[in-house]
Amino acid sequence: MKAWRLHAYHSPLRFEDVPEPQITEPTDVIVKIGGAGVCRTDLHLVEGVWAETLGTPLPHIIGHENAGWVAAVGSGVTEFRVGDPVILHPVISCGKCLSCRAGEDMHCENMRFPGLTVDGGYAQFIKTGERSLIRLEDHVRPDDVAPLADAGITAYRAVRKAAPLATPGTTVTLIGMGGLGHIAVQLMRELGSADILAVDTDRVRLDLALEYGADRGVLANHRTVEQVRDLTKGRGSDIIIDFVGTDQTHAEAMRMLRKGGTYFVVGYGGVLKAPSLDLINNEFNIIGNLVGNYTELYELMQLYARGKVRLHATKYELSDGWRVLEMLDKGQINGRAVLVP
Ligand SMILES: [Zn+2]
Numbered sequence: 001m002k003a004w005r006l007h008a009y010h011s012p013l014r015f016e017d018v019p020e021p022q023i024t025e026p027t028d029v030i031v032k033i034g035g036a037g038v039c040r041t042d043l044h045l046v047e048g049v050w051a052e053t054l055g056t057p058l059p060h061i062i063g064h065e066n067a068g069w070v071a072a073v074g075s076g077v078t079e080f081r082v083g084d085p086v087i088l089h090p091v092i093s094c095g096k097c098l099s100c101r102a103g104e105d106m107h108c109e110n111m112r113f114p115g116l117t118v119d120g121g122y123a124q125f126i127k128t129g130e131r132s133l134i135r136l137e138d139h140v141r142p143d144d145v146a147p148l149a150d151a152g153i154t155a156y157r158a159v160r161k162a163a164p165l166a167t168p169g170t171t172v173t174l175i176g177m178g179g180l181g182h183i184a185v186q187l188m189r190e191l192g193s194a195d196i197l198a199v200d201t202d203r204v205r206l207d208l209a210l211e212y213g214a215d216r217g218v219l220a221n222h223r224t225v226e227q228v229r230d231l232t233k234g235r236g237s238d239i240i241i242d243f244v245g246t247d248q249t250h251a252e253a254m255r256m257l258r259k260g261g262t263y264f265v266v267g268y269g270g271v272l273k274a275p276s277l278d279l280i281n282n283e284f285n286i287i288g289n290l291v292g293n294y295t296e297l298y299e300l301m302q303l304y305a306r307g308k309v310r311l312h313a314t315k316y317e318l319s320d321g322w323r324v325l326e327m328l329d330k331g332q333i334n335g336r337a338v339l340v341p
């Protein structure tokens, strides 16, 4: 089959012929890729950001936002058949460790992560496990929903944690209206009752956020903090969800959070520094977020199937993979990009 593989960090992926994945364990499932979402984490992988943490074996097929059709099942698979349309929870979790038993797939002690630690979905086929599959409703196409497997679930987990705090009269500020942010706006509209401020450096993305349900768009500039404080009568934002995660957004968030407020960190790469005096004096809560669990992806797919959340995505041929990653790097992708074999 054709696949994009990473051979060396800091150099382009190669589009090449590789062997198709094979069933080796009873719970294995081979999925024919219908769509593979393109994610900033893929760029970070190429840059070697994850090299030490994950020890990804090279060459490696990247791609961790996958949906398609079941193509083959192991002897122990009971709930899925060849031809079923599915979206893949991004990790293969063991189902036996304490974290799995608590429903937290992302904390699995024996986790494999296709696209990060084992071969992923920039290919015609991918191998996963039965536990990772969610069957799609008949009217839902795999190539339409692939980015929900990571961008969507990650936005959903953060919003779901924040929603109980997003009571009437509160303000939630969403920083970054890209692939995750535009989904988060819709989810916050659906699950919370707060006023929603959308922050981005780009007018087009802010317009999209307003269309998706944000109450106000804040054009990010040197006065971002002042703008948010002005829009909250000087109090600051009760909730901030940061989909960017740079030194700058971390620092700004600490200056525009209301006393007792909660800062959800989703985007990553920067260093968050805050005087401990500010934390205790303002009773700030800071919460990290990593993708989401199986149930959260299931719930998100329920919302999608009912038309409660839309995905702004553009489809490209699988063979365009590297060009699309370069476009993402240059900020030329609006919403999300999907590779279709
Ligand atoms: Zn991702």
Ligand SMILES: [Zn+2]
Residues within 6 Å of the ligand: 093, 094, 095, 096, 097, 098, 099, 100, 107, 108, 109, 110, 111
């Ligand atoms: Zn486990």
